Amino acid sequence: MEKPRKRPAIPLNVQCELWARAAGRCQFRGCNRLLYKDELTQQRSNLGVISHIVSFSPDGPRGHPVRSKQLEIDIRNLMLTCRDHGKLIDDKAQVSAYLEELLLDFKHEHERRVRLATAHAEDMQTQVLILQVSVDGHDVIIDPVDAHRAIQPKFPVDENPTVIDLSGSRLPAEGEGFFALMERSITQQIQDVLSRRAGVTRASSLSVFAIAPIPLLVHTGRCLGDAQRIELYQRHRDTQSWTWKEDEEAQAFYEIVRVAEQATTERPVVLVFSISGLVSHELVAQTVGAEPCIYEIRAREPGRDFLRSRKRLELFSYEVRNAVVALRDAHYARKVIHVFAAIPAPMAIEFGRHIKSLDTPFIIYEYENSKHAYVPALRINID
Ligand SMILES: [Zn+2]
Structure with missing residues (x-):
């Protein structure tokens, strides 16, 4: 059996865009947790993880023999989540509950909400x-x-x-x-x-x-x-x-x-x-x-x-x-x-x-x- 693929490094520009699209919050539906600081103590800390919707590994959660490689650093396949929800969606026991379509819905829903909420800058x-x-x-x-x-x-x-x-x-x-x-x-x-x-x-x-x-x-x-x-x-x-x-x-x-x-x-x-x-x-x-x-x-x-x-x-x-x-x-x-x-x-x-x-x-x-x-x-x- 092939060795499981190593997680690819996500380029910095892709990371930045993903954080921006998510407005620094967990994209798991209903979570919305702030990920650059602890909301209780206000201490700054990176509490986020970048999760793959289609795993980077064909054997991983929602992995695919061809698409895993194609999508491994594609922003459309990446979700910003808190550690808990990153772990949950990749949990072998739970993976059938978090199919690709559902996670894409979570991601799109969140990004749309951010866009709408931030669109009203001063009217120029x-x-x-x-x-x-x-x-x-x-x-x-x-x-x-x-x-x-x-x-x-x-x-x-x-x-x-x-x-x-x-x-x-x-x-x-x-x-x-x-x-x-x-x-x-x-x-x-x-x-x-x-x-x-x-x-x-x-x-x-x-x-x-x-x-x-x-x-x-x-x-x-x-x-x-x-x-x-x-x-x-x-x-x-x-x-x-x-x-x-x-x-x-x-x-x-x-x-x-x-x-x-x-x-x-x-x-x-x-x-x-x-x-x-x-x-x-x-x-x-x-x-x-x-x-x-x-x-x-x-x-x-x-x-x-x-x-x-x-x-x-x-x-x-x-x-x-x-x-x-x-x-x-x-x-x-x-x-x-x-x-x-x-x-x-x-x-x-x-x-x-x-x-x-x-x-x-x-x-x-x-x-x-x-x-x-x-x-x-x-x-x-x-x-
Ligand atoms: Zn979360």
């Missing part, structure tokens, strides 16, 4: 959405090339971004007729975008590049809602680039200013955002026609270049959430909240996303340069 694709609406009667154009540059290191889902272009409107960019028309059009087009996304099994994030009057940005935020994964961008005034600047540590970027907190029936309720500039309380009072209760989120250093980092947007979002909750709780009588905002586009959209689910009535004002006055432009939750 994003859908680029461009929204452009005339501001102060001037058309605006957002260059898709700039947008694609700004999303890096992510990649656009489509070669061409989704564009909502309302910049060529012949209507004078003033008055409520303009806003009502733009509002309807934005609602419709964003609904289209969202319903197309709803049909995609794993929708990527949505990267939004928008230039529009503030009330329409707020409205856009409402339409987008808070269910989507959204990344917001803005054109930085100094560099003219849409790429976010390097992120920074969280600081007290904002202060909350409250005027006449005591709610009375006569006092109008006002929410003010002084971020890209200071909103004049005097002008606000003139506009609403009485001494208002004011809740103001104010940048500690307001200015048109204030929104330098994503961190500033994130903390603004937190402050806005607090503000809308505080105002709702303080004015349960469903009083209208008048909103005066000097803010960059991403903040206006973010605000809109937060008021999505509230039934509080809001009026968003637009500052009209030609009139040097605020005019009501967008009504939310008001019939």
